[in-house]
Amino acid sequence: MPFYHKLGSIPHKRHTQFRQPDGTLYAEQLVGTLGFSGVSSLLYHKNPPTKIERIGEPVPFSYKLAKEAKYAPSHLRTLGEKTTGTDYLKARRTMMANNDCAISICNPSEMEMAYFYKNAIADEVVFVHEGSGELLTQMGRIEFRPGDYLVIPRTIIHKFRFNEGQVRLLIIESFSPVETPRRYRNHFGQLLEHSPFCERDMRAPSELVHEDEKGEYLVQIKREGFLHQYYYDFSPLDVVGWDGYFFPYAFSIHDFEPITGRIHQPPPVHQTFEAHNFVICSFVPRLYDYHPQSIPAPYNHSNVDSDEVLYYVAGNFMSRKGIDIASFTIHPSGITHGPHPGTIEASIGKVATEELAVMIDTFKPLYLTEEAMQYVDEKYPMSWQDGHTDPPRAADMMD
Numbered sequence: 001m002p003f004y005h006k007l008g009s010i011p012h013k014r015h016t017q018f019r020q021p022d023g024t025l026y027a028e029q030l031v032g033t034l035g036f037s038g039v040s041s042l043l044y045h046k047n048p049p050t051k052i053e054r055i056g057e058p059v060p061f062s063y064k065l066a067k068e069a070k071y072a073p074s075h076l077r078t079l080g081e082k083t084t085g086t087d088y089l090k091a092r093r094t095m096m097a098n099n100d101c102a103i104s105i106c107n108p109s110e111m112e113m114a115y116f117y118k119n120a121i122a123d124e125v126v127f128v129h130e131g132s133g134e135l136l137t138q139m140g141r142i143e144f145r146p147g148d149y150l151v152i153p154r155t156i157i158h159k160f161r162f163n164e165g166q167v168r169l170l171i172i173e174s175f176s177p178v179e180t181p182r183r184y185r186n187h188f189g190q191l192l193e194h195s196p197f198c199e200r201d202m203r204a205p206s207e208l209v210h211e212d213e214k215g216e217y218l219v220q221i222k223r224e225g226f227l228h229q230y231y232y233d234f235s236p237l238d239v240v241g242w243d244g245y246f247f248p249y250a251f252s253i254h255d256f257e258p259i260t261g262r263i264h265q266p267p268p269v270h271q272t273f274e275a276h277n278f279v280i281c282s283f284v285p286r287l288y289d290y291h292p293q294s295i296p297a298p299y300n301h302s303n304v305d306s307d308e309v310l311y312y313v314a315g316n317f318m319s320r321k322g323i324d325i326a327s328f329t330i331h332p333s334g335i336t337h338g339p340h341p342g343t344i345e346a347s348i349g350k351v352a353t354e355e356l357a358v359m360i361d362t363f364k365p366l367y368l369t370e371e372a373m374q375y376v377d378e379k380y381p382m383s384w385q386d387g388h389t390d391p392p393r394a395a396d397m398m399d
């Protein structure tokens with residue numbers, strides 16, 4: 001994150017003596033990126049973070065890409081999945097992926113995690129579709145609620161605690177750092193006035209969480225296709241203070257201020273995050289275009305160099321056939337897509353939309369996974385035929 005934050009107790013000067021009440025030194029740890037040239041934070045632990053007790057056998061944790069699947073517009077329906085597994089990691093089902101990102105659904109039935117988790121090689125953006133609770137991290141606690149993007153940079157040890165009720169998460173793993181769009185930041189990294197959100201909308205960890213009891217603590221570390229089992233005799237939640245620019249945070253999609261215009265605005269106005277070779281965008285309730293001759297529905301377009309994924313969160317498509325909430329549509333590069341028959345005329349005169357959706361555009365081809373195939377709506381590629389009978393869908397009004 002391009003702003004400075006600190007929590008708890010830290011010494012006046014970095015890399016100097018900082019002692020515990022019993023006289024021993026706190027263990028200082030630099031968590032940094034880009035080989036000491038990127039953002040970083042300094043953490044102060046009660047216990048040496050290097051003190052591994054033992055390492056268990058790696059647990060396979062992967063997905064298979066369905067590279068033989070048809071090259072076609074796709075629609076995946078996942079609303080029927082109340083639960084996709086027991087705990088936070090077992091419930092992850094990866095729907096599509098490439099070398100830059102992996103996109104999963106995760107609807108756990110267990111509200112507590114009996115372990116900690118760290119992704120060693122990817123940042124994770126957890127979009128909370130349904131559910132609430134708290135994210136406990138080494139750098140503090142973040143309360144979350146529906147509509148939150150939880151941005152968890154790689155290597156931060158954490159666990160989720162969900163409140164009772166349906167939990168429905170969309171998880172985007174990014175193999176490069178997830179950042180705010182460069183064009184919205186000034187030379188110092190501050191978000192500019194034309195940005196649809198600013199630092200005030202970012203919720204950094206609010207308070208540190210301490211677990212002092214000795215015991216056996218498991219941290220499952222994800223790297224490539226395995227979960228590596230690291231055991232410690234102290235809790236990783238032993239940080240007494242930290243400061244810096246590297247930390248997890250929450251940003252609510254409801255705090256994204258839409259950019260509108262007299263005529264149809266292109267998808268980049270919805271951009272919220274960027275990473276290497278892909279972007280994440282937020283479609284939020286907004287007024288439609290106000291030129292007297294405007295057409296609110298998007299024009300047909302060819303994604304020459306990007307695959308376009310939409311995940312539907314809420315809006316008036318809920319009561320209609322076709323696209324439902326928790327559905328994905330995937331429009332691969334090279335195949336023209338656009339509004340369904342009749343929806344361009346039907347959009348004229350509409351003044352506003354209540355839709356809520358998350359879009360992920362990747363600049364390299366995405367592949368559905370074998371696990372995703374069970375959710376595929378086989379009729380979707382032909383749904384632009386004149387005889388197609390589904391009523392107009394809010395999805396037609398998106399890009």
Ligand SMILES: [Fe+2]
Pocket residue numbers: 301308331337398399
């Ligand atoms: Fe599009």
